[in-house]
Amino acid sequence: MRGTSRGSLQGVADRFEPVLVAAGTDAAGLGEEMFSFVDALESSGSLRRTLTDPSLPGEAKAGLVRSLLRGARGPVADVVADLVSQRWSSEHDLTEGIEELGLWALLASADAAGELERVEEELFQLTRALVSERAVRQALADTTASSERRAALVDQILGAGAADGTRRVARRAAVSDRRRFVETLTHVGDLAAARRRRLVASVTSRTELTPAQRDRLASILEGAYGTQVQVNVSVDPAVLGGLRVQVGADVVDATVLSRLDDARRRLAG
Template sequence: MRGTSGASLEQARELFEPILRDAGAEALELGRQLYTVVGALDGSATLRRSLTDPSRSGEDKAALVAGVLGGFDGRVVDLVSGLARSRWSEAVDLANALERLAVDAVLASAESRGALETVEDELFTLGRGLDGSREARQALSDDSVAPDRRVALVAEVLHGTADEATAFLAEQGTRALRGRRYPQVLRWLGEVAAERRGRLVASVTAAVPLTTEQQERISAALESAYGRAVQINVSIDPEVLGGLRVQVGADVIDSTIVARLADARRRLAG
């Protein structure tokens, strides 16, 4: 999210962060309520337009928020009211911003309990586990499957052993796909968790397991390039044949044999 919408989100995050620190473990409930607001916005184009209409006054939109969110935590009402007063490039950006703030709240609750690293690891482990189950990936990414069935499948995979923040985010991620596939949602959640810990996430795909020395070399190279600590998450995919595919955010370095063969075919065809 960039431009006007990105600036509005960053301002909201800056103002919301002290509230999350004060809330401690209670921030999980704030996250739950914010996800409810996201669902309401996703389900009502009229509400989205009403809260992002630049021709309406900020006070008018804040009054609408107060009316819609009667019974919600005052901190959530204040946050959403402030966002409604802000400017958005597109109506959908408001819901996207609220989803990010909801994730921030859930992760802040885990952080207050010293469980943030655990949540990050569990999200990655869940995503890696799904790599070996095409059927599960498809079911959890299929909007035609009832949301409650998808949530039940996630709960079954987690076996009731995950941190409560992990379980909530993992289940919410499939309940509200928002046009994404489930593995994509998990990767994004992991990146947000890593960012909260002051780290970047590098998703590395290889044909065979990497040695500790190889992972350390990749980590050092990426930390030098980005100037920040980098969390290396390695996935194994025999279909890449050889080489590595490294993704850090939107940046992709693909040196796999499959990618090189595809590039060679394009050159020959051209």
Template sequence: MRGVSATSLAQVLDTVGGVTADGAQGVAVGTDVFAVVGALDANPVLRRVLSDPATESDAKAGLVGTLFGDKIGSGAVDVVVAAARGRWSAGRDLSDALEQAGVQAVLSAADSAGSLDTVADTLFAFARVTTSDPELRQTLNDRTASVEGRQVLVSRLLGDQADDVVLALARQAVASRGRSYETAIAAFAQDAIAREGRLQARVVSAYALGDDEKQRLAGALARKYGRDVHVDVTVDPNVIGGISVEIAGERIDSTVSTRLADARRALAG
């Protein structure tokens, strides 16, 4: 976001920080905010009213209280009121800002528990499951099916493997909001990494790296780029050997398949 929307987003996120200071209510606040995002997406007229710069801020805050005050918790109400009082370049910016606020509220719980890295790993892994199964991918991205039904499916797929933070974010990704399910859930994982101040390294390897190997690779990349690094590994037997790393806009490719391809191009002249 840019301009007035960026300023308003910062104010909304400040409010999130205030109501989730200890992380204890993070998931509850985030889930409630996600519910409001769904309501705004389903009701463009309401979204326009709450983002209309010609309407008094107090009037918009009062409307939020009337519509949502008895449906969501007080912390979530404060966040939505902060958004309604803001100024937005476009109505959709209001909904986008609230979704970001909900994500940060949920992640505050993982931040407090010291589990942001685990959350990111789990979300990235689930995104890979989605993309590797065409039928599942189609189902989760089917906008003719109800959001609630697809969220139930996500809950069943994750089962006991996911904590409340992962479950809340994986369920919200179903809403899509202009992007595919796998793109949305990967973006939420990246938000978890960014909250830790880390860089993301996308690694492709011929085999699954062990924890020690991942730690050594993360350490080497951290020394090179001057920041802690989260390593996300995708296994692809087609690379034959070695690894490929994408980080900070750079690509480091030491796979055998790439070297062979380079050699073939060199021989072809």
């Protein structure tokens, strides 16, 4: 999503945030109701086209949404009405925007419960565990299987010990067809880091990093980006050069990291 759609989503997200903070842990319920509306939109092309038709007044589209969401809680109807009143580059950007704010609501709930960092870590560990489980990834991506079956598989994988926020995010990732399962978990991990005002560095190393090496790498990256960085490490013996680091769209190799570290030391000294 970019351009007009991204600007529309950001504006609504900024207005929605105080609502989520006020809702506390109940924000998760708001997110689940938003997912239900996303699923309804996905099954109705005519409704998507109507709600993204630039020739229709925003007030008319908002009124239609409020009638459709008559049984939903007020904040859900308000935020979806706000979303459909904006301009979107494509009809699918609207459904993506609603789902994005639904996921944000799940993270706001985890944040209110003091479990946001735990959810972020559990999502990363789950994506890491699935790297070598091709059959499981295929089962989670099998759109011919019912949503209930895919959600049940998530519950089986997570067991009883996962945080509520982790389970909600993973179940949504399994039943939504908008992204692949692991891609959605990675995206939500980035959203969680953003909510904690941290960047995420996805590090692939030929060998395990020691705690001291992790700390040093985080320090180098924080010096380069000017903000806190969450370092998530996966091990892959095939990595050339021993280390691959991705921060957002930036891919940094070990040589660049060395130069950054040298520059940081010169500035400090």
